[in-house]
Amino acid sequence: MKWTNEAEEMIKRIPFFVRKKVRARVEQEAMARGSQTVTICDVDAARKRFMEKMSGEVKGYQLDTCFSQGKCPNMANVSSPLAERIESILKQEDLRDFLVKSVGRDIKLHHELKVSISECPNACSQPQIKDIGIVGACVPQITDTPCTMCGKCVDTCKDNAITLDENSEAPVIDRSLCLSCGACAKACPSGTIAEGQKGYRVLLGGKLGRHPRLAKELPGLFDEDGVLEIVKRCIAFYKANSKNGARFAEIYTGPECIGIK
Ligand code: SF4
Ligand code: SF4
Ligand code: SF4
CATH class of the missing domain: 1.10.8.550 (Proto-chlorophyllide reductase 57 kD subunit B)
Structure with missing residues (x-):
């Protein structure tokens, strides 16, 4: 159009x-x-x-995905089935009904629970500013295959997480800098760096508005079922504690409030 x-x-x-x-x-x-x-x-x-007619448009939640649709070359993990499964949970929970009871008939789109999925750490769907943000991840793994010291992994890593150790002739990955985008594994021609565990990073408690804040990441990497369990826990916590339309991000204080240590 x-x-x-x-x-x-x-x-x-x-x-x-x-x-x-x-x-x-x-x-x-x-x-x-x-x-x-x-x-x-x-x-x-x-x-x-x-x-x-804004209140008629409110369905209680917003679920965004990045525009990869399973085709972006940067994908670290494919999330299309995950999006469908999350949407099914969000629908079952009838968050519109919850909001009507909590806020009244004049509910607005900004009251909705916001969930976002990005298939890599480039985060095109802005998971950092959503109540629940999900980011596809692929952990790079060093294999036994000899490294040719070509330097492609170093050039590829935007986070300067890889150095080449001249003595051992092998790459060293600084895990505190690595975002698990998987790009180095795709770039390595020898297979010295390969794709390791795939999953999702989960960020909770982000929002915009008058008091914006960035979501904080839960420790660890989660598989699809793990992500769904977190989504369910977040919704249960939200329904039990949100009053007068308070966003999840406004009441979330850390992993312990959804029963994660
Ligand atoms: S978040 Fe990553 S996979 Fe999704 S569209 Fe952006 S660059 Fe591509
Ligand atoms: S996965 Fe590889 S390219 Fe991506 S941040 Fe980690 S070390 Fe860098
Ligand atoms: S790990 Fe792979 S990409 Fe990096 S220098 Fe060695 S062979 Fe090249």
């Missing part, structure tokens, strides 16, 4: 937390009319309708 420059400018002025939804709505409506181009009038009309 083509957008005029004026329409693009106007959509940028719509609050970021509803922009994606309004954009999708504008395109749907333009397509239904048989139009190939979105104009400033389309955006303005959709914006007014959307903002007037």
Whole structure:
């Protein structure tokens, strides 16, 4: 769908937390009319309708994924089935009903529980500012295969986590700097660095708004079932403790509050 420059400018002025939804709505409506181009009038009309009926749009949660769709070359771990499984939990929990009871009929999109999945540490879907952020990870593993000292792994690592040890003729990975993106394993032509454990890093308690904060990472790497268990625990904690629409991020104080040591 083509957008005029004026329409693009106007959509940028719509609050970021509803922009994606309004954009999708504008395109749907333009397509239904048989139009190939979105104009400033389309955006303005959709914006007014959307903002007037905002509480009807609230489903209680927002689940974002990065735009990899299983095809991005940077993927550390594929998350599409995970997204479906998380969405199924979020639906079962009926968070809209919980919010209506907690906030009243005038619930807004900013009250929703926000969950985001990125398939690598580049974090295109901004998991750091969501209540629950999930990041695909692939831990690099040093194998017994001799290293040719070609230096490709060092050049590839954006986090300067790899050094080549001239004496032992092998790479050394500083695990405190490594983000488990798996790029070095993909780049290593000899197989000296290979893909090790794959899973997800989980970040909790991020938000924007008047008091923004970055999510804090739980220690360890989780498999799909582990992530789902954490999501369930977060929702249980949120439902038991959130009052008057307080976001999960506002009440989360650390792993112990969801029963993780
Ligand atoms: S988060 Fe990583 S895998 Fe997802 S789109 Fe961004 S770069 Fe690609
Ligand atoms: S996985 Fe490899 S490339 Fe990625 S941060 Fe760790 S050492 Fe660097
Ligand atoms: S570990 Fe692989 S990429 Fe790094 S220097 Fe050795 S052979 Fe090259």
